[in-house]
Amino acid sequence: MNTEVVAATPLLPLIIYFVAIVFTTAFMLGGAYFLGQKHHAKAADEPFESGIVATGDVHIRFSVRFYLLAIFFVIFDMESVFLFAWSVALKESGWLGFIEALIFITVLIATLIYLAAIGALDWRTSRQRVVTPHKLR
Template sequence: MPDYNLSYFYVFVFFAVGAFVVGALMTVSRIIAPRRPTPEKLRPYESGEEPIGQAWGRYPIHFYVFALLFVVFDVEVIFLFPWAVIFASLGWYGIVEMGVFIAILVVGLVYAWKKDALSWY
């Protein structure tokens, strides 16, 4: 059995290494690469057209529905992981329990489907 603290020390170190590698690559590139900015280069690339206004504006909000549904199903997932590990010992009780849970969420999915919220235009 691997030691708990040591395991997560590994995880910690790997995160640090990931960040370090990106930093190192950028630094090397910054040292080696030339930098000759011109006004044309520094303009946002919009297929050669002169950009009109900023990109940070208002966008249609129905894109938000997908993020919303994802959050709900993600929360379902955090219950599924522990359930999958012990469902054999729970037996039929566990099946019914999770069945009711999923069925209630599927009602929401069906509602979204009927409201035509699941199509991306």
């Protein structure tokens, strides 16, 4: 058996995949170029506007709660990545891995309960939190 053919065999799927990706990308970009609209408005060349004339100031002040929610999302998203990796290696980890994942999920749930208890997930302002008597009925 030829050793050059044996050494090149594992690369064949990778080469086919790379060619398919390049072809798909070229097809999508070419299709968008030929089938897309051909207008040249003044605002079309401005970044992030897509042809819509910009109004107002871009420096809008956001509440810090937006950033807290984004941080919570990133944290819980990364934890789901860890759980996905655990689920892939479920057979290899055995019961010990299952117990470790159960502890991990318990900590996640406890953290979520704590965040809800301290009001970190509550978006209402202090004025909105006040319950008026007519709303109790």
